[in-house]
Amino acid sequence: MNKVILMGRLTRDPEVRYTQGEKSMAVARYTLAVDRRGTRSNNGEQQADFINCVAFDKRGEFAEKYFRKGLRVLVSGRIQTGSYTNKDGQKVYTTDVIVEDQEFADSKNSSGGNGNASGNAGGNTGAAQSSIGDGFMDIPDNFEDGLPFN
Numbered sequence: 524m525n526k527v528i529l530m531g532r533l534t535r536d537p538e539v540r541y542t543q544g545e546k547s548m549a550v551a552r553y554t555l556a557v558d559r560r561g562t563r564s565n566n567g568e569q570q571a572d573f574i575n576c577v578a579f580d581k582r583g584e585f586a587e588k589y590f591r592k593g594l595r596v597l598v599s600g601r602i603q604t605g606s607y608t609n610k611d612g613q614k615v616y617t618t619d620v621i622v623e624d625q626e627f628a629d630s631k632n633s634s635g636g637n638g639n640a641s642g643n644a645g646g647n648t649g650a651a652q653s654s655i656g657d658g659f660m661d662i663p664d665n666f667e668d669g670l671p672f673n
Contacts, residue, residue: 524602527620529574530628531555532595539587549583552576553590555598576600578622586625601662614661 556571568608576598578586590596600623606616 525673527602528599529555529557530597531557533590533592535592537586537590539583548580551583551586553586574620576620576622582622582625597626597628598622599624621668
């Protein structure tokens with residue numbers, strides 16, 4: 524099984540390119556800074572891994588539209604390795620996470636207005652938010668009268 528789940532902050536805005544051909548497709552590349560649990564450097568700073576992610580098609584378009592540097596996101600996908608020979612003739616090995624699902628990890632208020640949208644279909648998850656921004660829907664006081672159970 525090849526499954527990866529990451530939560531981290533974007534180190535820069537996603538770099539998006541579109542494929543050539545009859546049906547062009549977005550290919551978004553971004554890097555997540557993922558904190559290492561329970562590890563600190565000598566000067567007390569949190570250590571992080573910088574993980575390259577690639578999102579295709581609708582997920583790529585979503586990343587281009589909504590993801591910005593510093594935003595905390597949750598990504599799931601699979602690891603894909605590869606290699607190529609650079610212009611100096613040296614073999615370079617790559618490791619990327621191919622994004623299958625991506626979503627915001629911060630609330631709408633703390634992330635600057637991005638809400639609870641999800642990148643798996645490029646749209647909103649439909650989660651209702653209250654005016655206070657705590658992520659819960661407002662329920663009227665007399666709502667209990669209409670519930671079908673005791």
